[in-house]
Amino acid sequence: MPESGVKALSHEDILSYEEILRIVRCLARLGISRIKVTGGEPLIRRDVTQLIGKLKAIEGIEKVTLTTNGTHLAEFIEELARVKINGINLSLDTLDAEVYEKITKKDQFNSVYEGFLRAASFPDIKLKINCVPMGMPEQNLIKVVGLAKKYHVHVRFIEMMPIGLGKDFSFQSEAEIIKELEQAYGKLVPYEEKLGSGPCHYYSIENFKGKIGFISAISHKFCGSCNRIRLTADGYLKTCLQYDTGANLKRIIRSGGSDQDLEKAILQAIQEKPGEHSFTEENVAGGETKSMFQIGG
Numbered sequence: 690m691p692e693s694g695v696k697a698l699s700h701e702d703i704l705s706y707e708e709i710l711r712i713v714r715c716l717a718r719l720g721i722s723r724i725k726v727t728g729g730e731p732l733i734r735r736d737v738t739q740l741i742g743k744l745k746a747i748e749g750i751e752k753v754t755l756t757t758n759g760t761h762l763a764e765f766i767e768e769l770a771r772v773k774i775n776g777i778n779l780s781l782d783t784l785d786a787e788v789y790e791k792i793t794k795k796d797q798f799n800s801v802y803e804g805f806l807r808a809a810s811f812p813d814i815k816l817k818i819n820c821v822p823m824g825m826p827e828q829n830l831i832k833v834v835g836l837a838k839k840y841h842v843h844v845r846f847i848e849m850m851p852i853g854l855g856k857d858f859s860f861q862s863e864a865e866i867i868k869e870l871e872q873a874y875g876k877l878v879p880y881e882e883k884l885g886s887g888p889c890h891y892y893s894i895e896n897f898k899g900k901i902g903f904i905s906a907i908s909h910k911f912c913g914s915c916n917r918i919r920l921t922a923d924g925y926l927k928t929c930l931q932y933d934t935g936a937n938l939k940r941i942i943r944s945g946g947s948d949q950d951l952e953k954a955i956l957q958a959i960q961e962k963p964g965e966h967s968f969t970e971e972n973v974a975g976g977e978t979k980s981m982f983q984i985g986g
């Protein structure tokens with residue numbers, strides 16, 4: 690998020706929960722079975738746990754998970770457990786409170802860590818830590834990985850993507866991180882079984898309760914197996930992170946379109962989904978100009 694803050698969208702600009710549920714019912718009829726509620730930060734939207742409960746009740750939806758920055762997680766975890774959230778991805782780039790503040794510009798590490806500890810105490814909620822290495826030694830990735838030794842959580846490293854403010858950060862490769870971790874913890878052994886439905890690949894470390902994962906969109910491009918589409922808060926069905934291609938579903942709904950109209954637009958957008966990103970190229974035609982927090986990365 691930019692330090693100067695962001696321009697707030699009005700209630701009119703964003704989809705209502707009824708509109709989101711209607712779109713998800715269409716998606717479920719077309720065969721989508723897993724939903725991740727992301728952001729911005731989803732836990733700041735009022736009654737989001739009710740939305741999650743209703744998403745879970747839609748026929749055909751098998752799993753609903755959440756990505757959060759964790760600042761409100763402690764307060765919502767009981768409610769999330771009550772609506773039977775299947776999993777939580779918690780963004781946590783360091784375990785050092787001062788470095789956390791340097792990265793996020795917020796003095797909120799203690800609230801986030803409390804949220805982590807509370808969430809880790811619910812065995813039915815699959816908890817994953819998402820950490821974005823920024824090439825800052827003080828992030829202390831070895832300490833972050835230590836969470837997977839002590840708790841049943843998977844720690845995943847997500848390569849910085851050159852979108853929005855991400856363009857200004859330095860890049861730390863998977864190979865460099867593995868080398869650093871092996872010096873501290875011993876061999877990282879590739880874990881062949883599938884964990885989750887995303888593009889993450891995992892490693893085991895002896896005597897660790899959780900696995901170590903890497904989502905390396907730049908150095909290990911996985912577009913060929915990409916099965917994700919994103920629905921932005923303002924109702925745009927976005928079919929690839931890098932491009933602005935997709936379908937304006939809010940416009941269809943608010944101009945009186947039927948469910949069949951929505952499904953047709955969704956199918957067409959998916960059929961036109963770009964084959965792969967070209968993040969390493971400059972000035973790609975149709976390239977996304979919004980930031981990650983606006984598109985639910």
Ligand code: SF4
Binds near residue numbers: 913915930931964966
């Ligand atoms: S860049 Fe686009 S196609 Fe590639 S993995 Fe991301 S969303 Fe999928």
